[in-house]
Amino acid sequence: DTAVSQTPKYLVTQMGNDKSIKCEQNLGHDTMYWYKQDSKKFLKIMFSYNNKELIINETVPNRFSPKSPDKAHLNLHINSLELGDSAVYFCASSPLGQGNTEAFFGQGTRLTVV
């Protein structure tokens, strides 16, 4: 059973389009995250949700809008895609309020904007 699953795994789209990436976790965790990994493998947190409530919103363009319909899902919608949005996007989850627990990551979504 996949703990954190993202769809799609690959996404190729043209500039200016709007796209969504879906994420689901079956671990019962309260906290979910979106991370962006650039071409140099650098990982940067974008958003964090606790029980559907936005907790962390790093400096991310407002073209990126996370949506959490319930605590098991955190989707990422991107409007007006730009070339610089090309990256691998990782969803993750962890138990709430326990700093000593690790985050579990999905397999990533490779977004290519052409």
Added chain:
Amino acid sequence: GNSVTQMEGPVTLSEEAFLTINCTYTATGYPSLFWYVQYPGEGLQLLLKATKADDKGSNKGFEATYRKETTSFHLEKGSVQVSDSAVYFCALKGGGNKLTFGTGTQLKVEL
């Protein structure tokens, strides 16, 4: 704010060589420390962790010790294999449940 600094790669080693990947951190309070590994084309997997000073995390022959006095969490393995080739990330988790990563170190192990 919290930050993690790790040695730049790529690191290229021969099979059975000794591995050290340095990691130092800056944080307030008492963070938990982690090493994650990313194999080609895959997501991140937890390799090991340590939650308090002097703890040693270990897994698959890798180990790292939480050194508060030097704010370090260096990753070591006595004898690497070709299958260890991957990108290794040092990370810390402080208050607010936020995981902060280092820049990653690519390891290549050759026969």
